Amino acid sequence: MSIRHLALLTSGGDAPGMNAAIRAVVRTAHFHGIKATGIMDGYEGLMKKSFIELGPRDVRNIVQRGGTMLRSARSETFKTPEGRTTAAKNLREAGIDALICIGGGGTQAGAHQLAVEQGVRLIGVASTIDNDLGGSDRTIGFDTACNTALEAMDRLRDTASSYGRIFFVEVMGRDTGFIAMHTGIAAGAEYVMVPERKENVDELVRVLENRSKEKGSCIVVVAEGDEEGGAFKLADRVKQRCPQFDIRVSVLGHLQRGGNPTHADRLLASRLGAAAVEGLLSGKSHCVVGVVKGELTFTPHAVALAEKKVIEPDLFRLLPMLAV
Numbered sequence: 001m002s003i004r005h006l007a008l009l010t011s012g013g014d015a016p017g018m019n020a021a022i023r024a025v026v027r028t029a030h031f032h033g034i035k036a037t038g039i040m041d042g043y044e045g046l047m048k049k050s051f052i053e054l055g056p057r058d059v060r061n062i063v064q065r066g067g068t069m070l071r072s073a074r075s076e077t078f079k080t081p082e083g084r085t086t087a088a089k090n091l092r093e094a095g096i097d098a099l100i101c102i103g104g105g106g107t108q109a110g111a112h113q114l115a116v117e118q119g120v121r122l123i124g125v126a127s128t129i130d131n132d133l134g135g136s137d138r139t140i141g142f143d144t145a146c147n148t149a150l151e152a153m154d155r156l157r158d159t160a161s162s163y164g165r166i167f168f169v170e171v172m173g174r175d176t177g178f179i180a181m182h183t184g185i186a187a188g189a190e191y192v193m194v195p196e197r198k199e200n201v202d203e204l205v206r207v208l209e210n211r212s213k214e215k216g217s218c219i220v221v222v223a224e225g226d227e228e229g230g231a232f233k234l235a236d237r238v239k240q241r242c243p244q245f246d247i248r249v250s251v252l253g254h255l256q257r258g259g260n261p262t263h264a265d266r267l268l269a270s271r272l273g274a275a276a277v278e279g280l281l282s283g284k285s286h287c288v289v290g291v292v293k294g295e296l297t298f299t300p301h302a303v304a305l306a307e308k309k310v311i312e313p314d315l316f317r318l319l320p321m322l323a324v
Contacts (some may be wrong), residue, residue, distance in 0.1 A: 003034055005035040005095050007091065007244075008036065008101075008102065009039035009042050011101065013103075013104060014141075015128055016145070017127065017265035018127055018267035019062040021270070021272060022069060024277075026273070027056050032278075035053070037054065038051070038054045042070075042075065042101065044077075047077050049090050049094070056141070063098070064260050066257070066258045066261060078110060082317055085174075091249055099120055100122065100273075101124045104127060107124065108126075108304060111124050112302065117276060123276045123279050123287055124268075124289070124301065124304075126220070127141055129256060130142070132176040134307025138290060140265055141261070144261045148255060150253055157188070160217035164217050165217055165247065166212060168250070168253065169221050169231065169251075171223060172253050173223035174195075174309075175225050185315060185322065189216040194223045194226060195225040199228060204220070263286055272291070277290050284298050287299055287300050287301060288304040290304075
């Protein structure tokens with residue numbers, strides 16, 4: 001099946017590097033003589049036919065920008081079978097042969113349903129700061145989010161050292177602790193709390209008592225999905241146990257989603273965007289394009305969504321050794 005016209009959308013949480021992926025899709029499509037249409041506001045825009053034609057000049061000077069020029073939105077209607085029927089109908093009426101969906105788990109779950117139920121030819125691009133989508137060792141936005149959080153922690157370490165304080169720093173990661181663990185080790189944190197591991201507040205208190213005596217200040221990184229309830233609740237529990245501690249809490253929140261993408265994210269997004277187009281041209285569909293062990297891969301949606309990515313086991317062993 002030839003492709004003369006493709007569409008692309010970004011959906012779910014925005015991630016630095018999405019614009020670089022959009023640029024790569026549009027310019028690769030142009031290179032191969034394919035018309036490209038951007039869908040504004042994700043699946044909601046697909047429901048409303050919010051289509052714009054995109055050419056090489058329309059995506060100039062966006063590779064360095066965070067966010068997404070196509071914007072993103074939630075769509076409750078698309079979650080229904082009737083909504084997905086309408087979405088497929090809109091694609092057909094616009095003469096669109098294939099779709100590229102840039103986003104994380106929720107985006108790819110929607111793409112999976114659209115392909116299975118409606119037979120839409122499509123490929124997903126792995127993009128989420130949480131790095132929790134299967135089919136790619138790293139997802140677009142993860143590296144930038146880590147670097148943003150790391151810079152904040154370096155600054156907090158300066159003020160913590162000046163006053164001998166303990167800072168609880170909450171980073172994004174509702175279901176996974178990739179950002180927390182990677183930035184925690186890179187920032188020299190004394191402790192990291194992640195959803196993947198059952199935490200022991202007694203152990204945390206013991207570590208803080210020892211480290212604060214020796215070092216004067218400490219950084220505790222908390223993933224927002226940690227079972228203890230986030231940085232504020234955890235800090236309160238520790239303060240009740242150790243009233244002598246001077247504790248501060250900093251929630252980085254959506255700060256991690258914005259900003260100029262790093263070299264790593266720009267390169268990854270460029271590779272994945274181009275590969276999505278060429279994958280469709282080679283007959284691939286209903287899969288997620290990513291990079292595994294340095295090589296471009298196309299993983300079936302069902303497999304990518306079912307994969308449970310785990311934090312590198314050696315990082316759990318490394319943290320206490322380096323935090324002395």
